[in-house]
Amino acid sequence: MLTLNKVHHIAIICSDYERSKRFYTEVLGFAVVQETFRAARQSWKLDLSLGGTYIIELFSFPDPPERLSRPEAQGLRHLAFEVNDVEVAVKALLDKQVVTEPIRVDELTGKRFTFFADPDGLPLELYER
Structure with missing residues (x-):
């Protein structure tokens, strides 16, 4: 095994x-x-x-080729980072001109999360601890 x-x-x-x-x-x-x-x-x-x-x-x-990178595309969906407080993390990103999606609540866990993108559009997630 x-x-x-x-x-x-x-x-x-x-x-x-x-x-x-x-x-x-x-x-x-x-x-x-x-x-x-x-x-x-x-x-x-x-x-x-x-x-x-x-x-x-x-x-x-x-010259790397571009790759489709939307969350629902086949392949790697996103990379998620755990944070203690998603609102504090979103503010820190906004202070550096990084736009995030609205904060949502995971219907299965009740935890708050949001998405944003790296400079190449790779979907990244902040997921509250």
């Missing part, structure tokens, strides 16, 4: 490396673990952590 321990990381390919790097570090507060330029691929790789846990690999590639 296959035994999985945990999700190791989430890989994201961005269209504008510097813009996405600023978004994930300055807006969302991820810490840079390591940044590497891979000359053979003309590609940056940025390892990011949150609360000391390695979570995201952010990649740049020359």
Whole structure:
């Protein structure tokens, strides 16, 4: 039987490396673990952590193709981040000019949540603890 321990990381390919790097570090507060330029691929790789846990690999590639990225599209639906208070988190995003959808309540759990997007339109969610 296959035994999985945990999700190791989430890989994201961005269209504008510097813009996405600023978004994930300055807006969302991820810490840079390591940044590497891979000359053979003309590609940056940025390892990011949150609360000391390695979570995201952010990649740049020359001319990556666009991908449909709406929440109901087939494939990865969204990436969700837990927050203590969704209203406080929304205000912090709005202070950095990041627009969110209206706050909703999960009909199954009673928890509040909202969606917003990264610079390439990747759907991100804030989900209240």
